[in-house]
Amino acid sequence: MDSHPDSNTALLLIDVQEGFDDPSWGTRNNPNAEANISRLLCLWRKRKRPVIHVQHCSLEANSPLRPDQSGVAFKRQVEPCEGEVVFQKSVNSAFIGTNLESHLRSERIENLVIVGLTTDHCVSTTTRMAGNLGFKALLVSDATATFNRVGPDGREYSAEEIGAIHLASLHNEFCKVVTTEQLLGE
Template identity: 55%
Template structure:
């Protein structure tokens, strides 16, 4: 793992909308606690950090701006002056200025955490790697939900998380855990 002194922490979509029961059962109930620990470490070291917030395009979406679901969860609440990157698609790089901000700050390494592993975290990780950033995924600071495939096959939240991480590992990201990042 590279030196993280100038690595940016990107906290993706840690929002109240994921409390909506429509998502189903979730894995890794400790994700927010790990995210809070990462945020505390980045703040203490005065490293660059970015909060990504999803805004649903539809009023029926769980993250529609102005609704309770659009709000950040307490564990990931931005402090005054911290950068919030609004988005309305899966990738934190599409339709935002995130890449420009990272490049302007001379950041070559990004550390990702957030919700959900197989959707916005995965899409952002793939884009970050494709854009040339060294990308680290803190897998125990991510979580996702159970899913049903188009053929009716049910996949547990643990399966969805594990396969998303496995798909990213080595190709797009270096996978690590919160304790390993905090030890650097």
């Protein structure tokens, strides 16, 4: 799939939820991710292309993404519109415990443009599975974001490092990594 998706390409928004604004996650990269996601979402809606939202409903006791917490809500700029499909999950992959794969196959969607939070967890896991299941995916680098992490040796890795390493690992193996501008043709 080139960087200009065809009309049956679905935009897959992963976990663009209020709970990721909670300071407990740490330091974040790419503060413009939601703005880029919103730009792509507007284009998909304008062209009447398929839009699929994924919502993480955590089972962790202290997670801001628990269904009984306000953080489970979608961010305002990307809230689903009537007729847009929503899948809820409690693990990293949007394909596990949901009907996402069967929905895509029944709608004859073979191509995905993937955006969302976080690059190294749910975005990466879903992208890997999409590739393994035979879907062609574009992962939009500047429409994803992540947080700093501490490794098992105690070393802190910046959000920029984490994001870049995961995008590099996914590119040309499970997907093609592109930018918002490449998709918009600017």
